[in-house]
Amino acid sequence: MSPSLVYLVDDxxxxxxxxxxxxxxxxxxxxxxxxxxxFLRDYDATMSGCLILDMRMVGMTGMELYEQLRARGCAMPxxxxxxxGDVPLAVKTLxxxxxDFIEKPFNDNELVDRVxxxxxxxxxxxxxxxxxxxxxxxxATLTEREKEVMACILAGKLNKMIADELxxxxxxxxxxxARIFEKMGVRSAVELAQLLSAHSSNGSR
Amino acid sequence: MSPSLVYLVDDxxxxxxxxxxxxxxxxxxxxxxxxxxxFLRDYDATMSGCLILDMRMVGMTGMELYEQLRARGCAMPxxxxxxxGDVPLAVKTLxxxxxDFIEKPFNDNELVDRVxxxxxxxxxxxxxxxxxxxxxxxxATLTEREKEVMACILAGKLNKMIADELxxxxxxxxxxxARIFEKMGVRSAVELAQLLSAHSSNGSR
DNA sequence: GTGGTTCTTGCGGAAATCCACAATGGCGGC
DNA sequence: GCCGCCATTGTGGATTTCCGCAAGAACCAC
Numbered sequence: 001m002s003p004s005l006v007y008l009v010d011d012x013x014x015x016x017x018x019x020x021x022x023x024x025x026x027x028x029x030x031x032x033x034x035x036x037x038x039f040l041r042d043y044d045a046t047m048s049g050c051l052i053l054d055m056r057m058v059g060m061t062g063m064e065l066y067e068q069l070r071a072r073g074c075a076m077p078x079x080x081x082x083x084x085g086d087v088p089l090a091v092k093t094l095x096x097x098x099x100d101f102i103e104k105p106f107n108d109n110e111l112v113d114r115v116x117x118x119x120x121x122x123x124x125x126x127x128x129x130x131x132x133x134x135x136x137x138x139x140a141t142l143t144e145r146e147k148e149v150m151a152c153i154l155a156g157k158l159n160k161m162i163a164d165e166l167x168x169x170x171x172x173x174x175x176x177x178a179r180i181f182e183k184m185g186v187r188s189a190v191e192l193a194q195l196l197s198a199h200s201s202n203g204s205r
Numbered sequence: 206m207s208p209s210l211v212y213l214v215d216d217x218x219x220x221x222x223x224x225x226x227x228x229x230x231x232x233x234x235x236x237x238x239x240x241x242x243x244f245l246r247d248y249d250a251t252m253s254g255c256l257i258l259d260m261r262m263v264g265m266t267g268m269e270l271y272e273q274l275r276a277r278g279c280a281m282p283x284x285x286x287x288x289x290g291d292v293p294l295a296v297k298t299l300x301x302x303x304x305d306f307i308e309k310p311f312n313d314n315e316l317v318d319r320v321x322x323x324x325x326x327x328x329x330x331x332x333x334x335x336x337x338x339x340x341x342x343x344x345a346t347l348t349e350r351e352k353e354v355m356a357c358i359l360a361g362k363l364n365k366m367i368a369d370e371l372x373x374x375x376x377x378x379x380x381x382x383a384r385i386f387e388k389m390g391v392r393s394a395v396e397l398a399q400l401l402s403a404h405s406s407n408g409s410r
Numbered sequence: 411g412t413g414g415t416t417c418t419t420g421c422g423g424a425a426a427t428c429c430a431c432a433a434t435g436g437c438g439g440c
Numbered sequence: 441g442c443c444g445c446c447a448t449t450g451t452g453g454a455t456t457t458c459c460g461c462a463a464g465a466a467c468c469a470c
Contacts, residue, residue, distance in 0.1 A: 087295045091306050094299045101296050145447065156393040158426070169449050174428070176447085188361040193395045197402030348416065363456070374419050379458070381417085411470100418465075427456065434448080440441105 004119055006030035007047065009039045009065065010054035010081065015104070019052065019111075026112050028119075036060035040068060048076070048126060050099065050118035055082035055089075063093065070097070075125065077118035081106065135199045138184050146183070149176040153189050154196065209324055211235035212252065214244045214270065215259035215286065220309070224257065224316075231317050233324075241265035245273060253281070253331060255304065255323035260287035260294075268298065275302070280330065282323035286311065340404045343389050351388070354381040358394050359401065 006023055008030050010016050016032045023030045033039040036053075037060055051069075053062035060068075062080055069076075077099035082089070090101045099121070100114045142150065145166075152162040159177065163170040186192045211228055213235050215221050221237045228235045238244040241258075242265055256274075258267035265273075267285055274281075282304035287294070295306045304326070305319045347355065350371075357367040364382065368375040391397045 085292045087290045087292060087306065087308050090292045090295045091299060094296065095305075100300075101292065103292050143446065154395065154399070156391075156395045160426075168447085170426095171450065172448050175449090178428075186361075189393075189395045190359065190398045191361045193398040194359070194402050197399050350417065365456080373417085375456095376420065377418055380419090383458075414467100414469085416465100416467085419463085421461090423459090425456100425458075428454080430451105430453095432450085436446085436448100438443105438445090440443085 004049040004122060006049055006052060006115060006119075007039065007076070008032040008052045009034075009036060009057075009062065010052075011035055011057040011059075012054070015054070015081070022108055022112065023115065028112070028115060036062065036065035036068075040065065043069065043072070043074070045073060047074075048122060050115060050122055051076050051078040052115070053078060053080055055080050055093075056084065063096075066096070066098070077121050079111075079114055079118060132199060135184075135195060141183050142180065146176050146180050149173060150180050150192070153177065153180070154193055209254040209327060211254055211257060211320060211324075212244065212281070213237040213257045214239075214241060214262075214267070215257075216240055216262040216264075217259070220259070220286070227313055227317065228320065233317070233320060241267065241270035241273075245270065248274065248277070248279070250278060252279075253327060255320060255327055256281050256283040257320070258283060258285055260285050260298075261289065268301075271301070271303070280334075282326050284316075284319055284323060337404060340389075340400060346388050347385065351381050351385050354378060355385050355397070358382065358385070359398060 006028055008016060008019055010019070010032070011034055013034070016034070020030050020032055033042065036057055040060075051066075053065060055062045066078055066080075078097075079100045079102060080093055080098050081102055081104055083104045085101065085103050093101050099118045102111060102114065139147075148166060149162060152165065157165070159170050159173045163173045166173070181187060181192065184192055184195065186195060211233060213221060213224055215224070215237070216239055218239070221239070225235050225237055238247065241262060245265075256271075258270060260267045271283055271285075283302075284305045284307060285298055285303050286307055286309055288309045290306065290308050298306050304323045307316060307319065344352075353371060354367060357370065362370070364375050364378045368378045371378070386392060386397065389397055389400065391400060
């Protein structure tokens with residue numbers, strides 16, 4: 001996976017340079033783009049870190065870029081910069097899930113602090129995500145029948161009831177059950193329930 | 206439990222009256238206070254609905270009141286009103302968990318929309334909370350020994366292993382196990398795992 | 411001391427789970 | 441046609457769970 005870094009998108013070269021210099025001086029790596037369109041071209045889902053987007057840019061705005069990225073499944077924490085912000089815009093931006101909204105000119109230390117917070121949040125999110133996607137992959141290896149049986153197991157049904165419901169022999173249910181445990185990497189129905197409870201509760205957030 | 210309503214705190218009588226009238230005209234019930242201190246005196250944990258707080262008041266500010274209420278476990282969604290807001294204040298307020306931050310003068314329809322959203326959020330939160338506290342109550346009825354055994358069950362251990370670990374007879378474990386299920390209102394270890402997984406994942410939010 | 415709660419244990423049987431060994435039939439790809 | 445994957449089933453036995461019946465010991469409260 002890519003290491004965490006700061007992705008900086010601003011059409012003002014002076015700001016880009018100043019920010020890159022600032023971050024570099026605190027040993028934070030960054031990469032810069034001069035337009036939303038340019039970043040969107042380079043973006044790929046393996047990127048990890050935080051975004052710093054200028055709100056008002058020629059062409060696509062920072063907010064539009066943000067929405068595009070979210071639509072593509074990007075969940076990186078995002079700090080917006082603006083030269084002409086107002087309260088309603090700030091509120092709207094944060095309610096859409098932005099990590100922060102900062103007016104230019106900004107205080108260097110404060111910005112760096114926000115960036116570090118964002119990077120840390122991203123870090124923990126990635127860990128959770130890794131667990132989630134592993135579970136996801138394992139779920140994907142289950143056959144249709146196995147998923148049906150698993151649903152019954154999670155509903156707390158006994159093998160006998162499952163057999164009855166799916167119109168198959170108990171022995172078959174047992175085979176499925178064993179294979180589900182094996183594929184999902186658990187050793188009991190309890191572990192399975194915990195794995196999937198955690199999985200769905202994080203996923204629906 | 207109290208029905209949902211809007212709790213309005215503002216030291217400006219004109220605003221209070223205007224808001225109360227506005228809400229009433231949309232069939233939304235509200236109650237008003239003229240200071241943070243006055244509300245804090247009347248506050249009790251059974252109140253449910255949403256808060257509308259003026260940011261700047263003589264004496265305790267809206268933000269201070271908000272923090273006080275949070276400290277007391279109040280989780281009502283809160284809309285802040287401000288006559289002299291700026292972007293950093295708006296950002297700080299939202300990042301502390303406010304539901305919205307609205308400048309005066311406000312648009313009537315918009316405000317009502319926010320209030321309705323807040324009330325709806327509160328509604329669903331209350332449902333989740335009710336489930337949580339029921340589980341909490343049930344957990345409280347477990348004896349120490351039962352909690353120990355439950356921990357083992359959730360760790361996926363077999364009765365035999367539990368008996369070994371706690372240095373008691375298998376039969377004793379079985380008794381505890383049955384009583385745990387009975388007290389927690391579940392009928393299998395799987396249901397127990399699901400109940401507690403959901404419980405802790407909502408609780409740590 | 412009586413009564414209630416909790417923790418403990420044993421016996422014995424019904425029911426369920428787990429598992430190795432063994433096997434059949436369908437389906438799609440090479 | 442052969443191979444692999446999937447779903448299916450059976451037998452039989454070891455292991456585990458579930459539960460009623462019965463009961464002893466510790467502890468605390470009234």
